[in-house]
Amino acid sequence: MSDIPGDLKYTKTHEWLKILDDKTLVVGITAHAQDLLGDMVFVELPELDTSYNAGDDCAVVESVKAASDIYSPVSGEVIEINEALTDAPEIINKAPYEDGWIFKMRAEDFDEVENLLNANEYEEFCASEEH
Amino acid sequence: MNAKMVDFGGWEMPIHYGSQITEHHQVRNDAGMFDVSHMTVVDLNGIKTREFLRYLLANNVDRLKTAGKALYTCMLNEQGGILDDLIVYFMRDDWFRMVVNAATREKDLAWIIQHAKNFSVEINERTDLAMIAVQGPNAREKVQQIIAHAEQQSVPQIKDMPAFNAYELSDYFIARTGYTGEDGYEVILDNALASDFWQKLHQLGVKPIGLGARDTLRLEAGMNLYGQDMTESTTPLESGLGWTIGWEPTDRNFIGRSVIDAQRQAKEHKIFVALVLEGKGILRHDQRIMRDNQDIGVITSGSYSPTLEQSIALARISPIVEQNVAVEIRGKLIPAKIVKSPFVRNGKSCLP
CATH class of the missing domain: 2.40.30.110 (Aminomethyltransferase beta-barrel domains)
Incomplete structure (x- = not known):
């Protein structure tokens, strides 16, 4: 099983979400997701200062194999995007939970964050998907 | 070898063993090997085989004058649509070998057998054979090492073989063909020998390459993939394969000819x-x-x-x-x- 850090929240569409001290959120895709997709070659980042509803497709990552939508884990506004990925999408493969983050957002409703999967639940979900 | 596997026309195939891009560069810069045993090897035997293939295939097998020579061709239906693309090797007057796609295996065999009846040509699908493609600038040298060791001497027929030719040794059928745009060989050998041959290549530093890199390599080489770039409802002219059609002599009657002749004249395709x-x-x-x-x-x-x-x-x-x-x-x-x-x-x- 791929690396699943215990201090993050997860979605069933394989995004991870980290809560920073100032309550802003960082979003990326999990080690498991990048492993399934393979070598990343293109990232279409979300629009800055744009609000998305939970579950909206807001970004796209493309590997050699396929394009994959990234869904906003919660409702909120995009406040920062990781421009480094534009020239070096492979960072997502190398460090999916650190330098490979995709965007930061401010949540509208923090209950939505609490309702996401924890690490154990995400691990169980991945295991169930493989069967 | 820790490969990511995928179902490919009923065959369990590796997409990639690690990074698909690394595998791609391995073939472009050094040497890589592909297990392509899912490809269908068909032997055609009988003294009228050449005459049969002149009728069956859109390219003209009369271009094959010397033993071992290979030809890339389409096999068309009556409407000029591509049933499959394949390589045909001329080995002897009574033996030609074809390598056709895996996904089209059943319809190809049925079609070939149906049309072979009038020519009393024997069709033998060689399920006893495996196929390993070894491709890249250093690929030929690695295969030659293994062959020289097995035969206890250097084999000039392999070493000096021109591109798009094949040569048969007792255990190996070796063709200087491929699907990557690099030099290399496609080796057809008994299923029982395939694993050992693969291991020997691996020991010489030839890396296994999955289906993913096979696709980017062939795409960079401008080579078509059957079922995607061409199908039964597209003709060779619509698929960038006009160059594979043996237009001359004009009186050679092959399946689909009248349709693609008309399409070529109309120039509207x-x-x-x-x-x-x-x-x-x-x-x-x-x-x-x-x-x-x-x-x-x-x-x-x-x-x-x-x-x-x-x-x-x-x-x-x-x-x-x-x-x-x-x-x-x-x-x-x-x-x-x-x-x-x-x-x-x-x-x-x-x-x-």
């Missing part, structure tokens, strides 16, 4: 082009191609080119003289340019 994306994004199968607000065609194969580090594609479009088009990617029009195929040959970019 769709054309098959190579595309390079000029904006950001990745070209993919089924994206639409636009010019002056008109939908002029579709991408048949598209991907990221690891050698060129940009996106490339093959596409079928209405005939145009301009080189600039746009591709619709997620609702946006991104500029792309028509270029000459192939994109890459022998490790080097062919782009201007």
